Amino acid sequence: MNLLRWLVFAVAALAMNFPVIATLVTSFKSEAEIASNPSWWIQAPTLANYAGVFAMADRFDVLHYLWNSFASALLGAGLSLVLAFPAAFALVRFGAGRRWLMPLVVNLRAIPLIVFAIPLYLVYARVGLLDTKLGLALILCVVNLPLVLILLAAALRDLPVELDEAARVDGASTFTLLWRIVLPLAGPALATTMVLGFVYAWNEFLFALMLTTRDAVTATVGASFFFAASGGGVRWGAAAAVMMLSVLPPVVLGLLLYRRIGQSLAAGAVKG
């Protein structure tokens, strides 16, 4: 029975991670080998695809795309935390906005993002936010808010209310309390939420596709450029290398923090 369980686990893990594994394998084959040997083994492992991708910075600046992803995801996730943390505290401790803010933000999770993408494109074009990291970060913050608010509210709900009361007796104002007592105690939850928000923002595609064209293009959108090439055909090896580079940061974060992330996601889904 246990052997059967291990077998099921192995098949499930392999099938679900298959695209990443197969792309990783391809990224170590030369273009010639990819064409002649599409199988899952590598005859002559090479780093030529990775070297090649970095060498064509004049047409395809992969470092720039990775930096754009990193900066806008970090900014977007950070901003969502800054906005949601005081709001979550007010929600949990004072019940402020429980009737309208919480439902509004949580339901945002269910609304197709394209609804906001077109008007934002037009507004961004007017105010000069189109194709900027800041513009992208602002909307990535919106995308993250439902998850971030749910996770922070859940974390703050778990903090003992006696601490608040003790601080109040000592004469602390709401803001002292928030800054000196609650923030340090909620630190681990904030860190997990930040990581999750970063991963979600890094992986977001629709807004990056629509709102960036050159300067602020992200890694996921950049990877898609390889497939858009018409005429000359797709350079599969280079495409595989770019995809591996784009997938690395969120996957490494996921591996490092799988336990906390798993718990948060499960809690967030049910409490939301």
Next chain:
Amino acid sequence: MSTAHARDGRFLLAPLTIFLLAMLGLPLAVDLIYSLSRVEFATILSPQFVGLENYGQALRSESYWQAAWFSLRFGLIAALAQLLLGLFLAIFLAPLIDKRPWLLAFLMLPMMVAPALVGLMYRLILHEFVGVVPWFLFTYWGDSPSFLGPDNAFTTLVVVEVLQWTPFALLILYSAYAAVPAEVREAAAIDGAGPWRRLWAIDLPLMAPAMGAAFFIRFIDGFRVFDNVYTLTGAGAGGSTTTMSIWVYQAFFKSGDIGQAVAASMLLLAASWLVLALVHRVSERRA
């Protein structure tokens, strides 16, 4: 709640509220105005009021209904498959995971990969000349279906979605399964209930809320899908894989018909609202 607290509460909510008004309220107002106007990129500042014409056009368009049908079917089938597969894996693998939590890392990893990248990766993997899956099928079976052709594209997309997001259902359901009190299970065992009976009479009913949440979240995400479908089939296969989100995107960027694209997105918003209201009512009745 004292008035001081009420004042502090409002103050703490203010930044988020203002931000949401700017980032969501403004776009919605633009959506509403443009959906009632004839407007193109050249006439962006002088929209011409036409009433509900754009809505009528979208609703009369056969391709819009085709996209709606695709999204609905895709969302329902994929969510159901993820729920059942996730449920099976969560319960069947629980004895392994309980003892070795690190196994979860391998099952959770797919969720860390951008859906857009997953779509691109499958383009490589399923490609008839360089893809490993067709190579395998040709070598050991002698034939390979055209995975992204009109006949198979829908199935392929569903399988891709299920393989990436079953981990989400698995994670939620595993937590729910672990939260079932051991005493209840033991009591039932003492009363002579076998493993299957315990599963049906105790575990599954107690896991029902988590099952509902997992299904609903996965359905909503499937219904509004854009990334992996767009990058895998490019809404191609004779337009048969156009989702509602992709339809709106194409009306905007390819046709440049802003009024109709925005009207269609407002209809999409209304449909999502309807689903939300329905689910809300059902979950409230159950509570």
